Amino acid sequence: MNDTDRLAARPQRRLWLYLLPLALFAVVAGFLAYGLTRDARVLPSALIDRPAPEFALPPIPGRDTHGFARTDLGGEPQLVNVWASWCVPCRAEHPLLTRLAREEGVIVDGINYKDQTEDARAFLTKLGDPFRYIGQDRDGRVAIEWGVYGVPETFVIDREGRIRYRHVGPLTPRDVEDRILPLLRELGLGAS
Amino acid sequence: MSRRAGAVLAILLFVLATVGRAAVSPEEMLADPALEARARALARELRCLVCQNQSIDDSDAPLARDLRRIVRERLLAGDSDEDVRRFLVDRYGTFVLLKPPLEPATIALWVGPFVVLLGAGLAVFRYLRRPASTTHPEDLTEDERRRLEALLAPPARD
Incomplete structure (x- = not known):
């Protein structure tokens, strides 16, 4: 060459x-x-499509006597909302939870995270109480079972008691319209 | 003490105060030094989910404190280090581990650097082994040589 x-x-x-x-x-x-x-702060949940963890929480004294436990889940698709009175974003999303419960007939149960009884009761009196059951998680141990790392967090639970979706941070009207409600309907909201 | 020595001392103290400071408080510690050492080692490789780039050993976040307590509780209950890790991964996913495990999603992360190194090594090897260039530039023509000499000649002084 x-x-x-x-x-x-x-x-x-x-x-x-x-x-x-x-x-x-x-x-x-x-x-x-x-x-x-x-958004690097939003972590994928390790619990998606797995059964909700076992737990049994006492009630907020003075609100009810039921509390909130694993056995309350299942039967109907529903939301589980982790909140605290000291959490400002929780206040922001509260009207949305109220709307979902009152107008869409969604069952919303609450885990009251590291809160004081008086503060939690005052929060519900002032802003309204859309929750069916609320469990008081004083030391945050049950929230850790749910893989929670900050409040608020909202979980969608299906009829079999499995976690189907997790939302970290306050819900916005768009989250509710685009993700939460369609998923709840898909899981059979209001079907029975 | 001179001003400079004072400044050096201040910097040294600052560095000493910040390096290797853990958030673990004395009342959290276990009585058994061997268990406590295991708890500390585990805490250093577990991510604080709130602050994300700190370990739970370094972080003052309340959740990090809760997780440190859980680590110690599980160790006291007789869990192995692996059991403790699995307990947290089950709840928070592999993200909770500061050192990512080898799994399909992290293959590129683990193997990537070695692939790059191998590729670069191969390229260098081939570059060094290539036959020496056999082409020479052509010699200058007589005309070119004269022009070059004219250009290189010192300017004439008047």
Whole structure:
């Protein structure tokens, strides 16, 4: 092979070398686009499609005498909301929970996370009480069973008592319309 | 003490005060030093879910404290380190482990650096082993040599 042949063969042979940086860039840009646009604070739940954990919580004294336990779940699709009176976003989402319970007939049970009895009762008196059952989780141990790492969190439970969806942070009207209500209907809300 | 020595001392104290400080408080600690050492080692590899890039050993967050307590309770109940890890992974997912486990979703993470290293090594190897270039630039023509000499000649002084 003489020199002119070598030179002529080069661009062909090396074309992929020139495209390589472009391909690498595309891969890195893809990962970054995914990584930078998702909210890193929202963690996937390890409990999705698994049965809700076993627990039995005492009631908020003065509200009722039932409390809230694993055995209350199942039969109807429903929500479980982890809240606290000291949690400001909980106040923000409270009207939505109230609307779901009063107007859509959704069962909403509550886990009252690391709260004082008086504060929790005052919260419900002032803002309304959309909950069917509420369990008082004073030391936050039951919330850990649910994989909760911050309040508020809301879980959708199906008729078999399995966790089907988890929402971290306050619910917004869009979350309710786009995710929560469609899923509850799909699970048979109001069917029986 | 000179001003400079004072500044150095201040920086040193600051560094000492921040390095290796754990959030674990004395009343949390277990009486058995061996168990406590295991609890500390475990806590260092468990992620604080609230602060995310701290271990529960480093974090002052209430949830981190709760998780440290759970780790100690489970150890006291006779759990192995692996049992404790599984207990938390069952509730919080593998995200709770600061060191990601080897699983399909993390293959690229674990194998990636070695693939890059191997590829780069191969490229270097081939580059070093390539036959020495056999092409020479053509010699200058007589005309070119004269022009070069004219260019390189010191400018004439008047």
